Amino acid sequence: MDLGGQWHMHRLGDAERIPATVPGSVYSTLLEAGRMEDPFWRDNELDALKLMEHDYVFERTFDVAPQMLEGDALILTCLGLDTLCEVRVNDQLVLSANNMHRTWEVDVKQHVHAGQNHLHVTFFSPTKFVAEAFENSFIDGSTDAMRGFPHLRKAHCMFGWDWGPRLPDAGIWRDIYLTRVDKARLRSVRIRQHHQDGRVTLSFEPEAEVVAGAPALSGRITVTAPDGTILTSEGEDIEVTNPQLWWPNGLGEQPLYDVHAELRADGEAVDTWQARIGLRTMTMKREKDEWGESFETCVNGVSFFAMGADYIPEDNVLPRVTPQRTHDLILQCKKANMNAIRVWGGGHYPSDAFYDACDEMGLVVWQDFMFACAMYELTDEFEQNIVAEINDNVRRLRHRASLGLWCGNNEMEWQVDDHVYTMTHKQKADYIRMYEYIIPKALKKVDDVTFYWPASPSSGGGFDNPNDPNRGDVHYWEVWHGNKPFTAYRELFFRYASEFGFQSFPCLKTVEAFTLPEDR
Template sequence: MRSVTLNGNWMMKRTDEAEWNEAIVPGSVFHDLMSAGKMEDPYFRDNEFDILELTKFDYEYRRSVLVDEDLLLMDRVLLRCEGLDTLCEVYVNGQAVLNTDNMHRTYEADVKRLLSAGRNEIHVIIRSATNFVIAKDKEHHLTSCADAVPGISHLRKAHSMFGWDWGPQLPDMGIWRDISLRGFNIGRIDDIYITQKHGDNLVTVEIAADLQRWTSDVPLALQAAIGTPDGRTLKASVRQVSDTAKLVIDIPNPELWWPNNLGSQPLYAVLVQLLNGEQVLDERSLNIGLRTLRVVRQPDEWGESFAFEVNGHEIFAMGANFIPEDNIFGRRSNERTEQLIRSCVEANYNCIRVWGGGYYADDYFYDLCDRHGLIVWQDHLYACGAYDFNDEFKENIRLETIDNMKRIRHHASLGIWSGNNELEYAWAYWGWTERYGEKQRDDYLKQFEQFLPVLSRSLDPNTSYLVSSPSSKGGIEDPNNENIGDMHYWDVWHGRKPITEYRTLHPRFMSEFGLQSFPSIKTVETFTLPEDRNIFSRVMEAHQKNGTGNEKIMYYISEYFKYPRNFETLLYVSQLIQAEGMRVGIEHWRRNRGRCMGAVYWQLNDIWPGASWSSLDYFGRWKATHHAAKRFFAPVLASALEEGTTVALHVTNETRRVVRGQLRWRLLDRSSEVIQTGEAEVSLGAFSSEEIVSLDFSGTLTTKEQLSQSYLTFEFVSFGKTVSAGTALFVKPKHFELLNPEISAAVTEEDDRFVVTLESRSFAPFVLLELSRADARWSDNVFALSADQPAVVNVPKNGLSEPLSLEAFREQLSVTSLYDTFE
């Protein structure tokens, strides 16, 4: 096989204009127009609304490629397009070869007869997706996200590009993945499917290959080699193959793949080659992890379980929902994705859900999840809308599903396929049958309960499948049932219920829940002018896509915190209520481990800068929630369930070993003077949670003043090291009578880090460390500080966005606590 890349430099323009502009492929129209100075940044202020109009034009790309005689002598020369977004006409030397309508598919065309030795022209015309969906919606209305351009269910393009309740209406377009010419002789490997059979200190790997042949009378052989982490190479071969072949390789003493914090992630390199004698005609290489991974669903005392089981152990899944990383596809990069996944790992995730309103992620995303131990919950790409399940649409999504399941299914990290996001929920609870009719409801059942499950199981029988998220037993029958299946819960936020409402729920697996917050002032400054920096300004409201979202943020702030003193502290306090909400829910569900076996919050990341449910903002900056996640997702967690003057202290162990240590607690006044202390010995089995001690302070905290001036600290200590710690109040934070903590920060420098030592004169909750210009990775942040216990925070130099001297670090450092956020 020969491959000639068509990535790199192209020319592009609007079809109704004469001037060509330089372009980069893979990339996008928006990115190329911005690079050419033909478009303003759509994220700045409210430019979005003007730039949406640019999506109503058509665009074209062209480039030439040199082709040599050797390529033309091959049996087949295919033009391979791995990502065309979306309504594209592709020409080779003026001849039409492709007409595409699905950005999620890989398209191929045999172009050998159209090529000649020397220079050849590739030309791609991209028609307006915005015009297409608007026209289709007028012909046949299909409901979809209310915040999007209407008609998006008619087109197989990432729905969120057209707008969502956290993202703008900016449907970019372009050649967004690799494009190449590929030459083959005699035949090629069409597909590889790998099955593992685990035995006693042995894993048998079965490699099933589907082959495509153009010459039947030439003998072909297939061979496979597996490179082990310890340097061995294990081989198998078949000398005579037809259209299919199977190879079997035994791996003795296998090194098992584990999710993050449960073990290592060794990967085995698989190379499969199609041979004609000694000549390699084609080859496939991929990495696999040896593990068993399934979703266990079986009847129990509460209903039916829903838990990932890895290598025989049921684990509690911890993570968040991943959305597209940018509305401008040309800005996407491996570096950004790696930064995002590393942030997940640092925050102790073991799971990530790829949400169904975006796109199937790039190969590199899944590679990173393999390397770092993040179980992938993969939605098929349907969300919050109805679809016309006609024959043309059915065939289109059949090919889309085949392309992507074959591409993704070998990954060690893949844990479950899900049919869609919230469609069964909508048909069950949103009155869709009455509004849109039985035909569309029946189309839903045909597509998502018959066609896709059968197709998906035929393509990947080894991976668990869920018909929708959330879903209990399917059939549009109470899909958000707390006792069966997974659950989405939005009464906290949309229903304005208090964050403590999470503690009334005992889902089997909570796969969506969340609260909004604003990004930091550094991020807000990138899209505003000074006069815009009021959350009810035109610009700030333009960057809030959830209708009354800013009002809801203020409502939740008012419930728990005092009115912020200025715009900047308001941004920070919004992050605190989000972090507290996620902590309250997740700690509760982890305390109820066994009944609940997963907490995946909404959402991980942002598609543009603005208010949203994310814990990482558009630039990858950690909000308060992400710092909190590092603690509430810790493998061993100490947590408190406070009610009035009683506090139950729990320890949760999400590891494969027994943990032993001491659970220590202290009741302190606001000056951090000790009122009471205690300690309990802990010996807790693997994968378990237990209440360790129940405290009753009704005889000690007898007045309003004592309740509003006292707090509880607790820590789980194992072998002299604090493993997990926390704080509990007896009143809402806004009613706690704080003293000025007068926090001091001393900064020293070591070879590879800066070390910040913090001391306070009194209790200081929610202590935030920031640098005014640079970004940093902090070993801890947004934490409580007691007067008698200094905190030490490490800042690795390789985690800084720019090199800093000790003097510059000190100059940029600021320290904020809750006391500083109000007058």
């Protein structure tokens, strides 16, 4: 049962209700209602930032049919809550959330009744939270962002970055829905590929959750090839003969196979799961050579030169990003002859539409986990929170044809090693614990196939010259930050340049779109 669509929003303590659309946010709601100025116009960003010093409420009513309550559970699923919030159903607190990168779920059957019900989500000020947290516990990070931003599992760039404004929006930024569950549900399916002698053997590991009783579970897997050929399994492996292999853009085609899984409890179908996969092997090839060590993406045994760009959030008002907009962006990347794209760790984990487009167009995804340019205070609670975040996103993405590697963070090994930030001895030690033990250990439990790299840039971890041009990947900003000429690029032979560039003014037509003549 989709709970998106028409809601109402109000500032906590105000009586006036403003019509809102969910998925949506404070900014998207106020903009649509004409209650705030365009934050990109002149210096309106400053006024928009002040709006987030307040708390906001999103609410709606919804009708529940009696048969929805006949199941063993009624799961409220929130795919994106940004960020600090409390969720109430019929005035009963059912969920408290503090991480925009997670999927939040709770069984609300005992709180829901047949007929009309009320759903109420209160979002608390992110700017007040990080300011108070910073005063109580100093954690250093990028000076372009608001102080205290590492305390909150929220896209860090929303608090400002060297390329973007401080617009820390809040809201229900992804789908929200109710699901009736009978006996059990299928959370995910781990798919393994074994390539040998021109054949691909697929094995399947369904991850089912029993919600009531002790039902006998069984299942059925259907794989549909691009040419329409159907292969089925009742649990045994599936062998694909004459497989159509998936290749990066420019190296071949991107055929995709549809996978449909059905879960049965006591012989009755109770849930389904589906995905598209590409048949391929993929890893990072690292071999010692006369210069140091290679670092190259290898697909189906073929190494290739990665050509691409870093992907940051497409808009500061996230609900304005549509699947079509994302598709068009990736299409531009393909037409520019890119074959790779790096999801930068200071933003958020993109939507399924992003990975759909990369699967279809052959862009290999370097996927950062969402940690960037900051120190973190590792506590038991923080560890539990980030492990849950990793589990949610890895389970969602691990089957993707385009998924090239997981990366622990953006620039932190390099910056910690260079003492860019003020840090305690514990915080420096926590760096190793997080990115070289906790995260890879959690990752291995849910994806032990995809290559893991501890940081970007890195030479492999352990503060071993992390921006070494002869090993691993490099971030090179000397042409911009170091004021070197563009000709300096001709003198460099990096193994893998995962960041480089030069920030310039946009064209005059773009500048005219956000300024007055006297501003130019």
